Amino acid sequence: MTKPALDLYLAAPRGFCAGVDRAIKIVEMALEKWGAPIFVRHEIVHNKYVVDELRAKGAIFVEELEECPNDRPVIFSAHGVPKSVPAAAQARKMVFIDATCPLVSKVHIEAERHYSNGLQMVMIGHQGHPETIGTMGQLPKGEVLLVETTKDVLNISPRNSDQLAYITQTTLSVDDTIEIVSALKTRFPNIVGPHKEDICYATTNRQEAVKSVAPKVDALLVIGAPNSSNSKRLVEVGKSSGCAYSQMVQRASDIDWRALSGIKSIGITAGASAPEILINEVISAITDRYDVTQKIVETAVENIEFKVPRILREKI
Numbered sequence: 029m030t031k032p033a034l035d036l037y038l039a040a041p042r043g044f045c046a047g048v049d050r051a052i053k054i055v056e057m058a059l060e061k062w063g064a065p066i067f068v069r070h071e072i073v074h075n076k077y078v079v080d081e082l083r084a085k086g087a088i089f090v091e092e093l094e095e096c097p098n099d100r101p102v103i104f105s106a107h108g109v110p111k112s113v114p115a116a117a118q119a120r121k122m123v124f125i126d127a128t129c130p131l132v133s134k135v136h137i138e139a140e141r142h143y144s145n146g147l148q149m150v151m152i153g154h155q156g157h158p159e160t161i162g163t164m165g166q167l168p169k170g171e172v173l174l175v176e177t178t179k180d181v182l183n184i185s186p187r188n189s190d191q192l193a194y195i196t197q198t199t200l201s202v203d204d205t206i207e208i209v210s211a212l213k214t215r216f217p218n219i220v221g222p223h224k225e226d227i228c229y230a231t232t233n234r235q236e237a238v239k240s241v242a243p244k245v246d247a248l249l250v251i252g253a254p255n256s257s258n259s260k261r262l263v264e265v266g267k268s269s270g271c272a273y274s275q276m277v278q279r280a281s282d283i284d285w286r287a288l289s290g291i292k293s294i295g296i297t298a299g300a301s302a303p304e305i306l307i308n309e310v311i312s313a314i315t316d317r318y319d320v321t322q323k324i325v326e327t328a329v330e331n332i333e334f335k336v337p338r339i340l341r342e343k344i
Contacts, residue, residue, distance in 0.1 A: 030319070031317065031318050032317075032319065033292070033318065033319045033321070034291070034292065034294060034319065035244075035293040035294075035320075036296065036311070036314060036315075036318075036322050036323065037241045037244055037293065037294070037296070037323050038295075038296050038322065038323070038324050039234070039237035039240070039296065039325055039327075040237060040324055040326040040328075041230070041233045041234060041237060041327075041328055041330050042234060042237065042251075042296070042298040042302075042307065043251075043298040043299075043300070043303065043304055044300065044302070044304070045229075045300040045330070046230070046333055046334050047106055047129030047228070047230070047300070048129075048300055048301045049334075050127070050129070050334040050335075051073055051105065051106035051127040051129070052078060053336055054103060054125055054127040054336050054340060055082050055127070056085070057340040058125060062100075063086070064085070064087075065086050065088045066086060066087050066102075067090055067096040067097075067101070067102040068090070068102070068103045068105065069090055069092065069102060069103070069105060069109065070089070070090075070105040070107065070158055072087075072089075072103065072105050072127060074253045074255045074256035074257075074301050075256065076253060077278075077279070077305070078301065093113055096122070100123075101122075101123040101124065101125060102122055103125045103126075103127050104124065104126045105128075106128060106129045107128070107129075107132065107157075107158035107159040108128040108129070108132045108133070108159055108162030108163060109126075109165070110161060110162055110165020110166070111165055111166055112165060113165075126337065128162070129334075131198055131229075132159060132198055135195050135196070135198065136162075136163060136166045138195055140167070142193035142195075143167050147191050147192060148187055148191060148192055148193075149171060149194070149195060150174075150184065150186070150192055150193070150212060150219070151173070151174050151175070151194070151196070151197070152194060152200065152205055154197060154200075154257060155174060155176060157197065157257055159198065159199065159257070160174065163197070175208060175212075177208065178207055178208055182215070186216075189215075189216050190216075192220070193220040193221070194209065194219055195222060195226055196222075196226040196227060197226075197227075198228040198231060199227070199228070199231050199256075199257040199258035199261065200231070200257070200261065201261045201265060202227055202231070202235050203268070205227060209221070230300045231261070231300065233330060234258065234297060234300065235261065235262065236327045237297060237325060237327045237328070238265045238266050238295075239265060239269045241266075241325045242265070242266045242270045242295065243270040244295065244325075245295035246271075246291035246294070247273040247274075247275070247287075247291050247293075247294045247295070248263075248271045248275070248294070248295040248297070249275060249276075249283065249294060249295070249297075249310060250262045250266065250274065250276045250277070250297055250299065251276075251277055251278070251279070251296070251297070251298035251302045251306050252298060252299030253299070256299045256300075256301055258299050258300050259276060259299030259300075259301070259302070260276070262297055262299060263275065271295065273288075273291075275287075277310065278306070279306050279309055280306075280310045280312070280313035283313060285317070295325075296310060296311065
């Protein structure tokens with residue numbers, strides 16, 4: 029039987045970013061150095077496949093530090109943690125390794141610098157997201173006001189509207205954030221912004237690639253996890269950039285083939301914590317059903333690499 033023809037557009041960059049790569053490497057190197065089990069506070073990155081793979085190698089994922097014994101190493105996830113967490117680990121004389129993405133750490137440092145200059149912080153982020161909790165936890169309670177939407181900007185009550193600075197979660201929609209920043213500047217003309225954009229290069233690059241692919245395709249599949257902020261943003265960007273059928277799939281088994289019936293083109297991208305093996309699985313499932321012509325849409329080239337902490341490079 030002849031397979032229907034299909035144009036398959038692959039967004040580039042897609043998939044793993046340097047921060048995710050580093051976080052996974054940290055867990056693997058810790059297991060090599062100290063053996064199993066290694067404890068990890070929260071999912072190291074937001075991807076079930078990655079977490080399950082590391083669990084099979086001997087990583088134990090917990091929600092809180094209290095669940096970890098004193099005599100085994102513990103790793104903090106790539107999303108970052110409140111200051112109270114490493115302080116508690118230190119008090120218990122635990123070996124701990126911080127896998128916080130360096131670009132998230134940059135936001136933490138920025139928040140502390142503004143605070144030391146007497147400014148109260150406004151954070152643009154998603155309530156309850158581990159990165160937001162970690163960033164807000166760098167400063168004393170009440171020193172960071174959270175806003176998620178332009179409407180929230182109208183409802184916050186800072187101590188002094190002339191002594192404010194803003195920071196953002198690193199995985200937000202670039203376009204939505206521009207709107208919220210504009211609302212902040214309108215209400216608080218003297219608010220201080222970051223030296224350099226807080227939204228990380230990987231989030232920005234993946235959204236730009238989707239903006240180029242979305243108008244060309246009948247359907248866009250975003251490979252990612254439902255608890256991954258940057259993956260959810262890619263679905264939204266796909267829809268707002270002209271592709272009404274933008275859907276997240278965790279892997280090939282999630283594809284709704286009936287919804288794709290009769291289409292002529294599919295775009296594929298992947299969130300920053302989605303491994304290449306799942307991307308290839310989806311591509312393979314599509315090529316099994318269609319006579320595919322592959323096209324790559326590359327909007328940026330990434331060659332950033334982050335070093336792992338020194339403790340992992342030192343011998344026991």
